[in-house]
Amino acid sequence: GKHQWRCSDVVFLCPDQSTCEQWVKAISNQITLLTNRPKRLLVYINPIGGKKQGKWIYDQKVAPLFHKACVSTDVIVTERANHAKEHLQTEADLDKYDGLVCVGGDGMFSEIVHGLVTRTQNDNKVDLNDPGAELARPSLRIGIIPAGSTDCICFSTVGTNDPVTSALHIIVGDSQPMDVCSVHHNNSFLRFSLSLLGYGFYGDVLSDSERKRWLGPARYDLAGVKTFLNHNYYEGTVSFLPAEDDVSSPRDKLQCRSGMCLPENTKQLTSTLLMPFSDRRDGWKVINGKFMAVNAACMSCACPRSPKGLSPAAHLADGTVDLILVRKCSRIDFFRHLLRHTNKDDQFDHVFVEVHRVKKFDFQPRNSETVSLEDLSEKSTFTPVCPGPCTCNCGSAHSSWTCDGEILPHIAIQVSVQCQLVHLFARGIEETQEQQQFVFEDL
Ligand SMILES: CCCCCCCCCCCCC/C=C/[C@@H](O)[C@H](COP(=O)(O)O)NC(=O)CCCCC
Ligand SMILES: Nc1ncnc2c1ncn2[C@@H]1O[C@H](COP(=O)(O)OP(=O)(O)O)[C@@H](O)[C@H]1O
Numbered sequence: 183g184k185h186q187w188r189c190s191d192v193v194f195l196c197p198d199q200s201t202c203e204q205w206v207k208a209i210s211n212q213i214t215l216l217t218n219r220p221k222r223l224l225v226y227i228n229p230i231g232g233k234k235q236g237k238w239i240y241d242q243k244v245a246p247l248f249h250k251a252c253v254s255t256d257v258i259v260t261e262r263a264n265h266a267k268e269h270l271q272t273e274a275d276l277d278k279y280d281g282l283v284c285v286g287g288d289g290m291f292s293e294i295v296h297g298l299v300t301r302t303q304n305d306n307k308v309d310l311n312d313p314g315a316e317l318a319r320p321s322l323r324i325g326i327i328p329a330g331s332t333d334c335i336c337f338s339t340v341g342t343n344d345p346v347t348s349a350l351h352i353i354v355g356d357s358q359p360m361d362v363c364s365v366h367h368n369n370s371f372l373r374f375s376l377s378l379l380g381y382g383f384y385g386d387v388l389s390d391s392e393r394k395r396w397l398g399p400a401r402y403d404l405a406g407v408k409t410f411l412n413h414n415y416y417e418g419t420v421s422f423l424p425a426e427d428d429v430s431s432p433r434d435k436l437q438c439r440s441g442m443c444l445p446e447n448t449k450q451l452t453s454t455l456l457m458p459f460s461d462r463r464d465g466w467k468v469i470n471g472k473f474m475a476v477n478a479a480c481m482s483c484a485c486p487r488s489p490k491g492l493s494p495a496a497h498l499a500d501g502t503v504d505l506i507l508v509r510k511c512s513r514i515d516f517f518r519h520l521l522r523h524t525n526k527d528d529q530f531d532h533v534f535v536e537v538h539r540v541k542k543f544d545f546q547p548r549n550s551e552t553v554s555l556e557d558l559s560e561k562s563t564f565t566p567v568c569p570g571p572c573t574c575n576c577g578s579a580h581s582s583w584t585c586d587g588e589i590l591p592h593i594a595i596q597v598s599v600q601c602q603l604v605h606l607f608a609r610g611i612e613e614t615q616e617q618q619q620f621v622f623e624d625l
């Protein structure tokens with residue numbers, strides 16, 4: 183139930199020892215022919231992610247399954263932030279492995295993607311600082327064993343945050359391509375975004391929650407309430423290149439499900455994504471405004487807090503990102519909007535919310551081309567800063583961007599989608615026929 187997989191034993195009875203041996207041999211031969219199945223994995227465990235259970239989860243729930251399935255592993259328990267990223271970038275002998283495993287949350291997964299993708303670009307002499315560069319795709323798939331605070335990438339690609347289910351998807355060698363957003367500041371690469379890139383509300387929640395890391399996952403709830411009460415808005419300009427209107431829409435209610443986002447279904451999308459930066463202003467739209475939040479969701483961002491996600495119809499691997507603009511509104515309206523993330527109501531059905539499916543976008547804060555993290559850290563990043571003494575929320579302050587739970591050092595950013603850059607050991611969210619029927623009836 184609920185997308186959870188479990189192991190099951192099947193007992194074969196046979197009349198004699200030699201038949202039994204024949205069967206064992208035949209089954210082993212058949213399994214060897216399944217080339218999708220990984221045989222050697224490199225596992226990174228973040229021991230401090232989420233409720234600090236990563237090592238226990240791996241040892242108790244995952245390692246015994248890998249052992250049963252004859253998957254051999256090298257395990258690294260990280261000793262500090264960026265340990266896994268640096269190891270992947272410079273040291274790891276990747277030819278030895280059929281895949282990587284991340285035991286941790288979205289931040290840890292982001293580290294591993296950064297390490298692997300950077301290594302691949304270095305090997306292929308691709309310049310990450312060039313926003314128009316065609317990035318080389320890593321050959322190794324990555325499995326996620328959820329052991330973080332939000333684990334939205336696991337939830338959005340598997341349908342549940344369950345270590346046993348994820349381990350079984352790895353063992354059977356599932357493969358799910360995934361879009362990645364690259365984020366630049368001028369011509370300098372900042373980061374990849376895999377789930378939520380958020381300015382305003384979520385940026386403020388993340389800035390505040392980092393100071394409360396000792397609280398574990400509950401830090402987001404406390405910071406969320408505080409940020410909600412602050413009710414800040416921020417001015418800026420969003421420019422974006424919309425995806426073709428006839429392909430799909432963030433409001434079409436067609437949720438991304440297993441088998442939808444595969445390379446053969448989305449081939450035509452990749453070619454349009456490689457236009458050099460200078461040629462791209464045709465067809466761009468520009469929106470100026472005062473925003474409570476500017477969110478970019480590369481996937482639905484479904485998680486236990488929001489089971490349908492920030493953008494329920496976003497696709498995992500279609501080469502687009504859903505850009506959600508929440509304009510300045512009253513506290514009660516913003517509350518209604520947030521509440522709709524937790525139930526079946528449509529969070530985009532408000533006059534102050536608009537959502538666009540885009541291939542690229544830029545954000546420019548008002549009056550602040552040069553604001554950097556150093557400037558921000560001198561002030562409170564979630565308290566508006568007025569030119570003179572002021573108690574009002576005048577919107578002259580800057581927020582910061584959260585990128586998969588990490589704060590970006592710049593506010594003016596350029597974002598473009600790298601279609602199907604990485605592959606996961608997953609197959610997308612599976613749905614029974616009755617569940618699909620239910621979606622169509624809703625439509
Ligand atoms: C009145 C009730 C309001 C409830 C609002 C709930 C809205 C939840 C939307 C959640 C979107 C989550 C997008 C995921 C982002 C993660 O990548 C990031 C880092 O994850 P991890 O490393 O595993 O901790 N997590 C967040 O940004 C947390 C956002 C929480 C906001 C309340
Ligand atoms: N051993 C470690 N000590 C401290 N920080 C670490 C360690 N290993 C990884 N990290 C960092 O911890 C951050 C949060 O990890 P994550 O697994 O996403 O947990 P959470 O979901 O609780 O934020 C990541 O940004 C990662 O870089």
Ligand SMILES: [Ca+2]
Nearest residue numbers: 361480497502
């Ligand atoms: Ca997408």
